[in-house]
Amino acid sequence: MDREHIKGATEKAKGAVKETVGKLTGDEKLRAEGKLDKAKGAAHKVAGDVKDMAHRGSKRQDK
Numbered sequence: 001m002d003r004e005h006i007k008g009a010t011e012k013a014k015g016a017v018k019e020t021v022g023k024l025t026g027d028e029k030l031r032a033e034g035k036l037d038k039a040k041g042a043a044h045k046v047a048g049d050v051k052d053m054a055h056r057g058s059k060r061q062d063k
Contacts, residue, residue: 004048012041 019034021027 002048002051004044004051008041008044008048010041011037011044015039015041 015034015037017034018037019031022029022031022034
């Protein structure tokens with residue numbers, strides 16, 4: 001797991017907490033922030049996946 005994957009997991013967890021608290025308290029702004037954080041987390045995960053694929057591809061070319 002690289003830095004991007006860790007950032008992604010952290011953002012998604014933070015977003016889930018914010019979204020849940022926003023739902024429970026009726027705070028639509030907090031709920032929206034949570035959704036945004038979850039989307040940022042997903043983007044970091046994709047970035048990490050792309051880096052992993054590029055790294056694996058470069059290792060295969062070295063052989």
